[in-house]
Amino acid sequence: MRSPEIDAILADINRIILGKERPIRQALACLLARGHLLIEDLPGVGKTTLAHVLARVLGLDFQRIQFTSDMLPADILGVSIFDRASGTFHFHPGPIFTQVVLADEINRATPRAQSALLEAMEERQVTTEGQTRLLPEPFFVIATQNPAYQIGTFPLPESQLDRFLFRIELGYPDPAAERELLAGADRRQMLAELVPRIQPAQLLAFQRQVRAVHASPALIDYVQALVRHTRTSPEWQAGLSPRAGLALLAAARAWAMLDGRDHVLPEDVQAVLPAVISHRLRPHDDAGKVGSGVTATRLIEVVPLP
Amino acid sequence: MARLDRPVSRRQSSWLLAAALASSLPLAAHMPLWLVIATGAAFAWRALLSWRQYRLPPRGLPPVMAIAGSIGVFIEYHTILGRTPGIALLLIFLGLKLLELRSARDAMAIVLLCFFLVLGQFLFSQTIPMALQAAFALIVTTAALLAANDDRPPIRAQLTRAGILLAQAVPLMLLLFLLFPRIEGPLWGLPEDRRSATSGLSDSMAPGSIAQVSQSDAVVFRALFKHPENIPPQAQLYWRGPVMPAFDGRVWRVTQTRAAYAAPPWPARGPATDYELTLEAHGKFWLFALELPALLPADSGLTADYQLLSRQPVRNRMRFEQRALLLASAGREEAPALLREALALPQGGNPRIRAVAEGWRRQHGNDTAAILVAAKEFFNRQLLIYTLNPPLLGKDSVDEFLFDSKRGFCEHFASAFTFALRAAGVPARVVAGYQGGEVNPLDGYLVVRQYDAHAWSEVWLAGQGWVRVDPTAIAAPSRINENVMAALPAGEPLPFLARNDLAWLRELRHRLDAVSNGWNQWVLGYNPQRQRDFLTRLGLDSPDWRSMIAVLAIFSGITLLALTFWILRSRQRSDPALLLWRRFARKLARCGIVWQPWQGPLDFASRAAEKLPGRAAEIREIAHDYAALRYAAKPHESSLLRLKTRIASFKP
Numbered sequence: 040m041r042s043p044e045i046d047a048i049l050a051d052i053n054r055i056i057l058g059k060e061r062p063i064r065q066a067l068a069c070l071l072a073r074g075h076l077l078i079e080d081l082p083g084v085g086k087t088t089l090a091h092v093l094a095r096v097l098g099l100d101f102q103r104i105q106f107t108s109d110m111l112p113a114d115i116l117g118v119s120i121f122d123r124a125s126g127t128f129h130f131h132p133g134p135i136f137t138q139v140v141l142a143d144e145i146n147r148a149t150p151r152a153q154s155a156l157l158e159a160m161e162e163r164q165v166t167t168e169g170q171t172r173l174l175p176e177p178f179f180v181i182a183t184q185n186p187a188y189q190i191g192t193f194p195l196p197e198s199q200l201d202r203f204l205f206r207i208e209l210g211y212p213d214p215a216a217e218r219e220l221l222a223g224a225d226r227r228q229m230l231a232e233l234v235p236r237i238q239p240a241q242l243l244a245f246q247r248q249v250r251a252v253h254a255s256p257a258l259i260d261y262v263q264a265l266v267r268h269t270r271t272s273p274e275w276q277a278g279l280s281p282r283a284g285l286a287l288l289a290a291a292r293a294w295a296m297l298d299g300r301d302h303v304l305p306e307d308v309q310a311v312l313p314a315v316i317s318h319r320l321r322p323h324d325d326a327g328k329v330g331s332g333v334t335a336t337r338l339i340e341v342v343p344l345p
Numbered sequence: 346m347a348r349l350d351r352p353v354s355r356r357q358s359s360w361l362l363a364a365a366l367a368s369s370l371p372l373a374a375h376m377p378l379w380l381v382i383a384t385g386a387a388f389a390w391r392a393l394l395s396w397r398q399y400r401l402p403p404r405g406l407p408p409v410m411a412i413a414g415s416i417g418v419f420i421e422y423h424t425i426l427g428r429t430p431g432i433a434l435l436l437i438f439l440g441l442k443l444l445e446l447r448s449a450r451d452a453m454a455i456v457l458l459c460f461f462l463v464l465g466q467f468l469f470s471q472t473i474p475m476a477l478q479a480a481f482a483l484i485v486t487t488a489a490l491l492a493a494n495d496d497r498p499p500i501r502a503q504l505t506r507a508g509i510l511l512a513q514a515v516p517l518m519l520l521l522f523l524l525f526p527r528i529e530g531p532l533w534g535l536p537e538d539r540r541s542a543t544s545g546l547s548d549s550m551a552p553g554s555i556a557q558v559s560q561s562d563a564v565v566f567r568a569l570f571k572h573p574e575n576i577p578p579q580a581q582l583y584w585r586g587p588v589m590p591a592f593d594g595r596v597w598r599v600t601q602t603r604a605a606y607a608a609p610p611w612p613a614r615g616p617a618t619d620y621e622l623t624l625e626a627h628g629k630f631w632l633f634a635l636e637l638p639a640l641l642p643a644d645s646g647l648t649a650d651y652q653l654l655s656r657q658p659v660r661n662r663m664r665f666e667q668r669a670l671l672l673a674s675a676g677r678e679e680a681p682a683l684l685r686e687a688l689a690l691p692q693g694g695n696p697r698i699r700a701v702a703e704g705w706r707r708q709h710g711n712d713t714a715a716i717l718v719a720a721k722e723f724f725n726r727q728l729l730i731y732t733l734n735p736p737l738l739g740k741d742s743v744d745e746f747l748f749d750s751k752r753g754f755c756e757h758f759a760s761a762f763t764f765a766l767r768a769a770g771v772p773a774r775v776v777a778g779y780q781g782g783e784v785n786p787l788d789g790y791l792v793v794r795q796y797d798a799h800a801w802s803e804v805w806l807a808g809q810g811w812v813r814v815d816p817t818a819i820a821a822p823s824r825i826n827e828n829v830m831a832a833l834p835a836g837e838p839l840p841f842l843a844r845n846d847l848a849w850l851r852e853l854r855h856r857l858d859a860v861s862n863g864w865n866q867w868v869l870g871y872n873p874q875r876q877r878d879f880l881t882r883l884g885l886d887s888p889d890w891r892s893m894i895a896v897l898a899i900f901s902g903i904t905l906l907a908l909t910f911w912i913l914r915s916r917q918r919s920d921p922a923l924l925l926w927r928r929f930a931r932k933l934a935r936c937g938i939v940w941q942p943w944q945g946p947l948d949f950a951s952r953a954a955e956k957l958p959g960r961a962a963e964i965r966e967i968a969h970d971y972a973a974l975r976y977a978a979k980p981h982e983s984s985l986l987r988l989k990t991r992i993a994s995f996k997p
Contacts, residue, residue, distance in 0.1 A: 253976075253977060253978035255975065255976045255977070255978070257920065257923075257975050257976060258976050273494070273495045273496070273497060301977070301978065302973070302976045302977040302978055303976060304945055304946070304947060304972050304976050305945035305946075305948075305976075306945035306946075306947050306948050309945060309948075339943055340941070340943055341943070342943060343942030343943050344942060344943060344944070344945070
């Protein structure tokens with residue numbers, strides 16, 4: 040059965056961000072699967088709020104990095120400054136040394152700054168001036184990309200996109216949710232009143248629990264069949280990588296855990312599939328660009344359960 | 346599987362066009378001009394459509410054109426059935442299908458049409474170049490089929506893949522070629538690859554007719570001697586064909602066309618030479634054989650003057666075993682009617698040779714052997730010249746040849762010699778056929794070509810019967826001991842291939858002929874008899890087509906059983922819970938709730954529960970049980986039993 044803490048966490052977030060149960064659940068699953076999240080959406084739909092609320096209810100510290108084109112890696116990772124008093128260099132850690140990092144408008148930064156962040160995300164450690172420093176645990180990056188204004192941006196290449204476990208879209212709230220938002224209390228105020236539901240240690244325990252969720256041979260067959268189909272079908276330019284297969288399974292485990300199960304069902308795989316594959320597969324026929332949901336639905340409906 | 350209604354890309358349509366071209370071009374030679382132009386126009390239109398991205402013709406146009414084309418074929422052939430009209434229709438449909446090429450479904454239809462047209466090529470011709478062309482067309486068409494499913498790989502990769510696929514099919518092809526029961530006689534009219542059908546010996550001989558035949562280098566037949574060291578010397582290689590006893594002063598004619606003997610009327614004694622003869626189709630009845638044949642092939646007979654005749658005209662290449670009795674003689678007790686016929690001469694004409702012959706008769710009386718010697722001496726004295734270009738002869742052709750022009754080809758010699766002996770009262774007749782042949786050192790076959798055509802005389806001597814006398818040998822011994830080329834003066838126009846002064850040409854000719862003979866013997870000539878021989882060598886005793894079908898059926902039955910077993914085994918390996926779940930899904934399908942094979946159990950359960958609210962709880966329980974059994978870490982042993990009873994008692 041689902042643990043009461045997780046119910047409480049989801050309830051808290053849903054109270055502040057209205058009408059977005061699925062993206063919120065996906066974000067939490069992404070965090071529990073120890074992945075990073077890429078949100079691609081317009082400004083003002085609640086990306087920052089989501090990151091903030093997540094950090095708050097999970098009892099994690101939170102930093103936001105606004106990416107700009109003149110940003111340097113040191114602005115993210117930190118820098119050593121000569122301390123006149125002690126006569127030594129003293130490392131000032133950058134904003135990356137935070138448990139929840141919101142990398143806002145990541146595609147505005149130069150590839151150099153982007154890769155500083157992405158490498159840190161992958162390695163979960165930072166090496167500067169010959170010294171390796173571990174990032175905090177848990178460590179969770181939520182990056183946002185603005186799809187509308189592409190002038191003067193550096194879109195992330197596919198190899199970098201692969202570092203994100205999920206790519207999701209928030210979208211506009213539906214009318215009922217929007218009305219409640221407009222009529223209701225100030226979200227900033229509500230956010231400030233939030234209390235952490237769990238401690239970071241508890242979150243790490245949840246993450247361990249996700250890794251222990253059972254994936255039966257039949258289910259692994261299914262994941263393999265999905266991946267294999269993307270590689271042989273002419274619909275996409277290239278198939279899913281082994282890393283994508285691992286990501287799919289990890290995400291499905293987290294989804295099952297959020298559902299309170301100790302084993303993964305095909306439904307879990309299908310639920311996380313759109314968010315896992317949409318930034319990893321490029322349709323072969325670029326002209327007729329289809330939504331990520333259509334691609335995933337098509338994939339689901341042609342691969343039978345083994 | 347890829348969907349059939351997905352659109353066809355530009356690359357794919359180019360592939361299909363290439364396949365259509367490769368498979369239909371060789372057929373153009375057999376089609377009427379209007380059809381070639383119409384189909385070519387459709388192909389060109391398709392090319393424009395793909396490369397310039399024009400719009401397809403309106404949907405109604407191709408059906409209308411298909412009907413018009415079918416009417417055209419009917420007007421051309423007065424039928425739409427049969428080989429040529431059928432292929433013509435397919436060509437029209439292929440052209441039109443290219444014009445309505447929209448989706449993968451149309452692409453499949455085009456690929457299938459192309460495969461069929463490749464097969465159709467063999468209904469017209471079965472030569473080696475044709476087979477190579479068909480192999481090429483097969484590869485292109487298979488590549489087009491691959492491209493229809495995935496057009497990303499480059500051209501070379503597609504062709505390579507197609508080649509590999511086809512190579513994988515070769516063992517099966519060979520197996521079916523060797524083992525599939527052969528049926529005697531073709532199912533429908535098979536191609537006539539006979540170049541020589543028009544030229545060749547006929548049933549009459551006038552001055553110049555054999556010289557004309559010898560202008561061709563077409564193969565007449567090939568003989569394979571059982572004992573290669575026993576090939577008789579060139580001077581004994583007389584391949585007997587039409588026998589012509591009737592003479593009207595200019596033309597010698599065949600008179601006997603009916604089989605008189607069902608077995609050779611001479612004893613099978615003396616040295617024998619065994620060989621196998623492969624006769625090319627020549628459209629006539631003669632089965633050429635070395636004099637004198639000891640065997641009668643199936644469906645053949647001997648006429649009273651010993652022509653070996655097939656019961657049917659030789660329209661397909663045929664092969665028969667034969668044994669030659671080189672020293673045998675025949676007809677010691679000849680029927681008087683035949684002897685009278687062999688003495689008959691036209692009234693008047695050729696007075697000079699008649700006078701000479703009268704002299705022989707006065708001198709030797711009834712001693713026919715002595716008259717023959719005198720005649721040979723006379724021919725020797727006349728210093729006749731053997732040439733392909735004799736001057737034209739007038740009414741008294743024999744006299745003019747012997748006394749005036751003194752130049753002639755073998756038919757002049759045979760005609761004059763036979764005439765002279767008849768005038769002297771000795772029965773004689775003209776025999777036509779082939780003389781000599783050339784052994785191909787590469788495969789050991791003795792090849793006889795049209796330029797080996799020859800005519801000689803046959804003389805009846807009391808007490809000896811019919812004796813072969815070759816008057817050409819008197820004037821030009823090298824014709825008989827070597828070949829035409831050696832006997833003719835330099836500069837005579839002979840077929841290029843007959844020239845043997847060019848060593849490289851000779852070598853090349855041998856090579857080409859060995860390849861083409863191998864193809865004929867082993868591919869085209871793989872008939873029921875060859876198949877029987879092959880199977881007997883494999884250890885199957887006297888297989889007939891029934892037992893062969895039985896063997897094939899047993900083989901395929903075993904293969905099918907093995908496959909079924911393999912599939913069933915993999916099915917049995919599948920989870921018992923899954924089998925129960927399928928049963929459950931079948932029960933629900935009966936009331937319209939269909940389980941899609943990609944649907945997860947809980948997903949399906951909630952959908953089914955919506956449609957059957959009364960049984961929602963039961964459905965959910967079953968789905969949960971199944972999901973736990975199939976996907977959970979350690980399901981309870983008892984839960985499978987519980988699922989089983991639940992599903993068994995479930996009634997939607």
